[in-house]
Amino acid sequence: MSEDAIEKVIGRFGRYQTFVLILLMVGRLPTEFELSNVVFLLPNTDYTCLDDGVQNATNYCPCESPDFDTSTILSSVTSEFGLVCKRKTLSSLAQSMLQVGIAVGSLFYGHISDRYGRKRAVVLALFCSSIFATLSTFSTKLWMFILFRFLSGTAVGGTMLCCFVMIIELSGKSFRPYGMGLIESAYVIAYFFLPIIAYYAREWRDLQKITSMPWLVVFVYYWLIPESPRWLITVGKKKEAVDVLTRIAKRNNRLTENIEIIVDQIEEQSLSKDQEHRSGSYLDLFRTPRIRVYSIITPFVWAICAFTFFGINQYIGRLGGNMYLNVALSAISLAPSPGLTVIASLYLRRKVTVITCFSITALSLLLFLIIPKSMEGVILAFALLGQIGAFSAFVLIYLYTTEIFPTVIRNSAMGMCSVFGRIGGIAAPFVVNIGIEWVSILIISVLAFSAAISCWFLPETKNIILMNSIEQTENASNQNDRDCKK
Template sequence: MTNYCPCQNPDYDRSAIVSSVTSEWNLICEKKYLASLAQSMLQVGILAGSLTYGYISDRYGRKISTLIAMFSNALFIAISALVTEFWIFMIFRFLIGTAVGGTMLCGYILIIELSGKSFRPYLIGLYEISFIVGYTILPVIAYFIRDWRKLQLITSVPWLLVIIYYWLIPESPRWLITLGRKKEAVDILIYIAKRNHRSTENIELMVDEIEKESMRETQKHGTYLDLFKTPKIRIYTVITALVWMFCSHTFYGINQYIGRLEGNIYLNVLLSAVCLAPGLFVVVLTTLFLDRKVAVLCTFSVAGIALLIFIFVPTYMEWLTLTFAIIGQIGAYTSFVQIYLFTSEVFPTVVRNSAMGFSSMFGRFGGFIAPFVVNIGVEWGSILVFSTVAFSAAVLCYFLPETKDTILLNSIEQTETSKVRRPSRESIIAT
């Protein structure tokens, strides 16, 4: 009734949420920081998972790392719903994060390497449909299941069935070729060609040529150290790491903030999810018709400008504050989607997952800090921070190479010697 601290026997408003982590363990007053820490532990886990699964993927394969990450994700979420101590819950938040990091990273790289350059613009849109659908359904489920433990179980246990993907998805032929496992790569490519009613005559010859180019390097397994051994790769690594950190900080910060806005929490989250759907079309169109750098710079700028305007909107105009918060979220979200694609195109196959993992690690630093920035107590200060880092990310992207319509490179040597020239219109049509 008073909402003042200290509060020995708190009585929570259960009209919107019957049971939450906050009410379960009284994360208020002197324990309030633990609520932010619980959110940030997920980001710490994603950081660790990005590094761990990035290495596993480059060392043992895209397929096995993706499967382990997806199954572990569902398993750890289900177990977290059963724990009785907050510190155990925190451990599982971390473990959930590791699986989330692996799922986002390895799954994305797998489908990128299974697709040709002409399909990449559509691929990122199709890939994100699953995120939008899940994001949209979640507040609907939460509206009817208002106990946090039941919500965790209902949104995790069914997905343990992802184990059947072992028999449904192939390994990345590109990864197999870089390891000299030519026969396996040829078999997969022939299977894919037949399913697409394409000729299989020259597949083995093309794989031979790619293998010769890839095997010019003695290092068959990429490591994180390889990201810093050569000049171009080193510069790209530093820039993409900072861009990911700024992008993640903005995106997760706005997400946290939308959940704290006035009004119905379920409706706010649902609207923020639904409003991301147009972002998919924006991503596909910008990827098709704009250079990578121009597209990313524009979307980051949209996020930064929307957040600057947000500062000057009166707090009593709830619909307008929510509108600009969502516009900022769309800008940050579309930037995030494009950064995934941009980064995967900048780095060669042998270190692609390691590069994505390293960049994602810095992204988690940004995500880790975001809840604390939201909670600093000065609204305009929080928003100004998110806007500033969005503009900073846009500037940094200018210094990355343009990769639109380029063929994915396989080796570090290719990347260091390439001048990133896009093929002519005639060669694209011929290909």
């Protein structure tokens, strides 16, 4: 399979795919804001205790009547619901519920996408991401905010997963690295503009409305974006696949005469004759030997990706100074990552690139143990380098996973992996807050190295055609093994 038949029909990435990419990047912005806004919604805010007999002590516990500092943030979830002292654990709960929601949403939307189509899953996730964030601004009780935080997380998980797969499946094999970098640049853009918006919208309800309510119009995407032709072919919807490919080809000024013949060839080469296996499920991730191995390794690697990225963010978040400036500087440090991952994907093998990113992260953190504490600038530089490595690994593992698994179970695999990624993200703060810095750093570094080693057991996927069926993936793996023995 040296030639991508879909790319032959619609091009590697023409004007129509560019149009879809822009729509998805814009539609994803509420999701990216939700991933980053916790520092402004649930900050650690200083307060003066006004309880009788306390004499206006600062940050005193226990305290029933805290008077919060409003010099930086006028109103936050922390100040409105008094999340200090014993209630501070509720702040942690509100933060973690987003990650729990992302795990649930990844499974739910992964199943919806593989069973009912990419387009339906994408539009539903984008719309729910906006509406749940908007509804959270009407919370009058903390439990209401926590509930909407969880629901927002489910939509965030679906958006991250389904938008990425949609772009990859609309791309030719030679454009996949570019699509990966471009779609993930939406996170960096939102991360950079968030502190600017928050600087002027210093009440948490206003911030949430500004970063979510305008995007409620994304429901019109249902009539603007196509269904994935690869998914349509996989589930046996030949006529719909021909119609979609014809429409895209016309928009890209390409020939349309032989599209039906090409679709017939793809269907004959890649699809199971057994109708039962034309739609995948999570059980299919463990039915066959090769995919079973991939389904064990990739979730572990995803968990370490999230663990290292959010763990390093914990350290950077402890920096002193202006919080708006610190968030902006962190975003700027990530700006080169999408471009670097594209370059690496073009000129290096997938395994080498992912392993290199994990190794850079691990080595950068280990250097923390030997750099004198007085060299704050050097420590910050290595922290940012480790963050770049972890973020790049995160971006690359999305692409790598979509290439490893076939179309019929691709979103199910991504959903399962994303769940493990959320587990890593939830675990990171607990390790960082152990209280002994060198222990925390050593744990993160060792796990980053273990993820790098695990990647050696995954197949190389650079320049391959996206597989459609489980049988095709198993046969391709066996062929690779025979080639390696020669």
